[in-house]
Amino acid sequence: GEDVEQSLFLSVREGDSSVINCTYTDSSSTYLYWYKQEPGAGLQLLTYIFSNMDMKQDQRLTVLLNKKDKHLSLRIADTQTGDSAIYFCAERGSQGNLIFGKGTKLSVKP
Amino acid sequence: DSGVTQTPKHLITATGQRVTLRCSPRSGDLSVYWYQQSLDQGLQFLIQYYNGEERAKGNILERFSAQQFPDLHSELNLSSLELGDSALYFCASSVGQWDEAFFGQGTRLTVV
Numbered sequence: 082g083e084d085v086e087q088s089l090f091l092s093v094r095e096g097d098s099s100v101i102n103c104t105y106t107d108s109s110s111t112y113l114y115w116y117k118q119e120p121g122a123g124l125q126l127l128t129y130i131f132s133n134m135d136m137k138q139d140q141r142l143t144v145l146l147n148k149k150d151k152h153l154s155l156r157i158a159d160t161q162t163g164d165s166a167i168y169f170c171a172e173r174g175s176q177g178n179l180i181f182g183k184g185t186k187l188s189v190k191p
Numbered sequence: 192d193s194g195v196t197q198t199p200k201h202l203i204t205a206t207g208q209r210v211t212l213r214c215s216p217r218s219g220d221l222s223v224y225w226y227q228q229s230l231d232q233g234l235q236f237l238i239q240y241y242n243g244e245e246r247a248k249g250n251i252l253e254r255f256s257a258q259q260f261p262d263l264h265s266e267l268n269l270s271s272l273e274l275g276d277s278a279l280y281f282c283a284s285s286v287g288q289w290d291e292a293f294f295g296q297g298t299r300l301t302v303v
Binding site: 111112114116122123124125126129169173174176177178179180181182183184 | 193195224233234236239246247248249281283288289291292293294295296297
């Protein structure tokens with residue numbers, strides 16, 4: 082079936098890089114997404130990558146896609162305290178809906 | 192601000208009651224999705240509409256129903272509420288059925 086897995090927690094120091102990993106199951110997914118959820122807020126679309134790409138960079142964010150291993154990662158350079166949030170990986174399901182992982186809670190220590 | 196508006200922001204109601212959650216999509220978006228977020232289940236897809244028609248169905252209970260109106264706003268109706276229905280309900284919208292989706296701030300439903 083369609084499933085997305087993420088580790089639940091990540092803790093880094095301010096200024097370090099954060100790498101959040103995700104694995105997905107549907108090899109036919111055309112787009113893969115990263116969303117950010119801050120406490121008490123909705124989900125904010127951070128970035129997405131098309132399945133025929135290996136990498137996408139957008140300012141401090143770098144997305145890497147290994148289609149063979151069905152592995153997606155989000156790297157945040159120079160992580161700031163404002164980056165503390167829950168990060169969700171999502172793939173497109175066969176019906177067009179987004180299938181989310183459980184989210185990785187990123188804690189940034191000063 | 193994503194441009195997706197959900198009302199109300201908070202709702203407290205008793206078991207057995209019925210509530211309606213409302214969503215206004217971003218201007219120009221034809222697709223609306225509903226998701227339920229709870230601590231134990233994470234983000235679960237409920238249902239999707241495209242230009243007024245139901246397009247995809249997820250783990251939506253029979254007690255729940257939704258519709259999308261001609262002006263493209265959508266409503267999610269939850270009836271015979273149970274304590275376990277307490278959750279954050281999100282609406283998202285996208286231009287087409289397969290485009291990136293933008294989420295509203297959610298409605299927090301508490302059933303007591």
